[in-house]
Amino acid sequence: MTNVAVIYYSSTGNVHLLAQAAADAAEKAGAEVRLRKVAELAPQAVIDAKPEWAEHAQATRDIEIAALDDLEWADVILLGTPTRFGQCAAQLKQFIDTTGGLWAQGKLVNKVTSAFTSTSTTHGGQESTLLALNNTFYHWGSIIVPPGYADAVQFAPANGNPYGTSSVSNNQAAAVAEENLAAIDFQTRRAVEIATALNKGLRGA
Secondary structure (H helix, E strand, O other): OOEEEEEEOOOOOHHHHHHHHHHHHHHHOOOEEEEEEOOOOOOHHHHHOOHHHHHHHHHOOOOOEOOHHHHHHOOEEEEEEEEEOOEEOHHHHHHHOOOHHHHHOOOOOOOEEEEEEEEOOOOOOHHHHHHHHHHHHHHHOOEEOOOOOOOHHHHOOOOOOOOOOEEEOOOOOOOOOHHHHHHHHHHHHHHHHHHHHHHHHHHHO
């Protein structure tokens, strides 16, 4: 069985919806799945000052916090983040920065990796955020599997990013288009398919 870790950060719920859709798609594809959020770094007072942020934090309080074991266990690693000035959120970056030990031991080599994001505006940094995450994947020695234009869903009006699923919230909480959910479903299934084939090939070599 292929193991899939969906690891994300979400403040108001948009990236969470994509992450949950990815986890559901992986399960439907026959994979073993771990859905994990990274630890929050923002002060509680800042969270409480924004009702939609506080509500989402409360609604997802039971989702486990990501650990390095989740990365080592996984055959597929999907990372999700809102964009922060064209880069990933500090919360996800902090988790990434703890992976040095796994990297040094070569335990992230040949993991199938892919990423997804959400922004407030159409040109709010989706592509640069995903490309920034790809820089991490290069260093890990992992195998990046983007959605590309390998399925008709990528040509839907709300989609079209070949680097990874990207949603636009227009400053609404938990407002992901159905087309985006279909896109992350395809992206996840593609990653699982490639990882399963890769594992079979490596075992048979």
